[in-house]
Amino acid sequence: MDKQKGLNKEMTRRGFLKLFGGLGLVGATATLSGCSKEPMGGEGWMPQQYQVAASNYPTQVRGRIPIDPMSPSIMRDDEKCILCGQCLEVCQNVQTVFGYYELPVVNDTICVNCGQCTLWCPTAAITEKDDTQRVLDAIEDPEKIVIVQTAPATRVGLGEEFGLPAGTWVEGQQVAALKQLGFDKVFDTNFTADLTIMEEGTELINRITGKSDAPLPQFTSCSPGWVKFCEYYYPDLLPNMSSAKSPQQMFGAVLKTYYAKKMNIDPEKIFSVSIMPCTAKKFECQRPEFNSAGKYWNKEEIRDVDAVLTVRELARMIKAKGIDLPNLPEEKYDPVLGEGSGAGLIFGNTGGVMEAAVRTAYFVLTEQDVPDLLFDLKPIRGLDGIKEAALDVPGVGTIKVAVVHGLSNARPILEAVRRGESPYHFIEFMCCPGGCIAGGGQPRTALPPSDEVRAARIATMYGKDASYNREHRLSHENSEVLTLYNDFLEHPISHLAHELLHTTYTDRGNKLKAKKLS
């Protein structure tokens, strides 16, 4: 049958003419070009590691990662790929995702959507899935109110796309650029970072004081790459995960409920965009359960966050419009959801969530002023893969915390928790090395990403936090957050807060067969 089809195809007029025109000349051209006595093929090129003279020796750095064509986070242009193996290197050795499951695969392309591969790929064959057009279309649509939030780490990354030194602070310029791009309101994810501390901190206190029977240690839940990693490889530890949503998702939920109500806007008209240093956020926003506003309004199709752009995508949009970012006059975030504390800001660094949480938890547990030490919690700052600290909290005792970034560093800690040998009460996990400041959606300032760039971005964040006055460095003193509780949510982990700001997790353990770690 197949053959018959082939035959029919051959007898088309086009095929006939082509063949007829071509055939007689095949020999002639071959002779003229004088090159075809060789068998076909083999005139190309391969990277050095495959050029082994006597051959069958396996090379270490080879191949590439598999990418799900439906991935909401990353995509690859095969034409640019040179099989250098760097994507696999970071996925396997830095993130311990590839190669940590048995073959054959079950029915998933195992990926935590972190986008570190986009930072390592030397040819930029792997990039974020481009959502700029969807956002531009929404901006053009007169029916839509397009509201944007910017993650903490974006303001120390964006400038690098415009030639500024690593870690240059461009918060005000970013706000100005977003306004010029036509966003109706520009808000700050730092606001919901503070809100996260209120919710997650309260949850921690409930676990420590026994008010909740959820297990210790509590794991942070704001890094969606880390969350998916835990769902794949340590689903048995999901009860340890804080139920608090990430700041991005809290923001979307608050935006389309509280803000919509307060401003008397139809939530269906709001198109909610976030600028993130992260590609996993693109995955996170489309998790089926993240339509709290939809449930609140009884309109299931309302998503809390409609589109996520990486810092690189935002930079492309700004460049395409010819906006000269470094020379823009600084502008301020819009009110109601625009205030963020220094504690919310440092969420972008490894150790930042912990430091922010500790400041507020200390205050709530002791009702005393936060000691100076907690405004510069050195043991959990910096780029060491695993950091820990013990804090004496009057009336409570010693609280032990750990901070982990880069998923390879997470495994030993998680194994210890599994064995019941972890001494910690609270562990901050961040998927990307360095935290969000070096997330998979940040500018490709060094290839592969270097600790120098990471350190520069981190230093700017801590420097900014230190430059604020004391109240402005505490999540529980964010006046807009307090207004949100007063006017709408009542108190942390209230019934409504639970509906809008908390979530449950998906056991993905059946999507793979995890390799036993030796």
Add this chain to the structure above:
Amino acid sequence: MSKGVLVDLTKCVGCGSCTVACKLWNKREFDKDSPAVGLNPQLDDQNWTTVSFNEVQKDGQPVWRFVKQQCLHCEHPACASACFAKAFQKTPEGPVIYYPHLCVGCRYCMLACPFDIPKFEWDKSFPLVTKCQMCSTKVAEGQAPACVSVCPTDVMTFGERDELLALAKKTIDSDNRYVKHIYGENEAGGTNWIYISDIPFEELGFRTDVTTRPIPEYSHDFLKYTPAVAISWGALLTGLYAYTKRRNKIAKEENKDVPM
């Protein structure tokens, strides 16, 4: 002894490295409308190898399997027997290779191949037939084909065909997940690329109705399958045959011809 490749389909994760390696090494072009990997990849003149995505059932659960396809480099290649111009030749090391300078463009090879491998460059004004060459120049130097050398999960093993057959047997006998069939051991009289799998081959798009008799034995029947071509093109082809033969003769005199 003749070289071959053992493909263990249980290890493939669908990264498509092999398809890119093939393009890099053989200077094939990329065409977004004709993907080499995914749901419906196209084996064509630019894609000498493809990796298809298949969702199948195993123990009542959906599972994914990826299948690399390319020329199987038959031990008794039907394409070579069908080609009166000797543009297809089986080398002693295993690869069945195609010499464009000998090709008259009749495309009998395409009709003869039981696996539907050779493809025609429909879009070229001077079209040729194309297919995987098993990186014959690499193999001649004792190196593995390009696709084999890049695979990050060791799906493919390059070596002596008889040793690979023994390895395949050992693997499927010692692990009850595998189906007890080595594809290519006997298909079309035996191929140099052989496959093992934990899913029955027919569910993965393999032709399992291929004869186990070496096809050249009755390739005449195959040619009879194509009367339309044979009749209308006969005269032209005969002319071309004579022409190519003369070129061969000249080439021989120059002592530059390919081994026959």
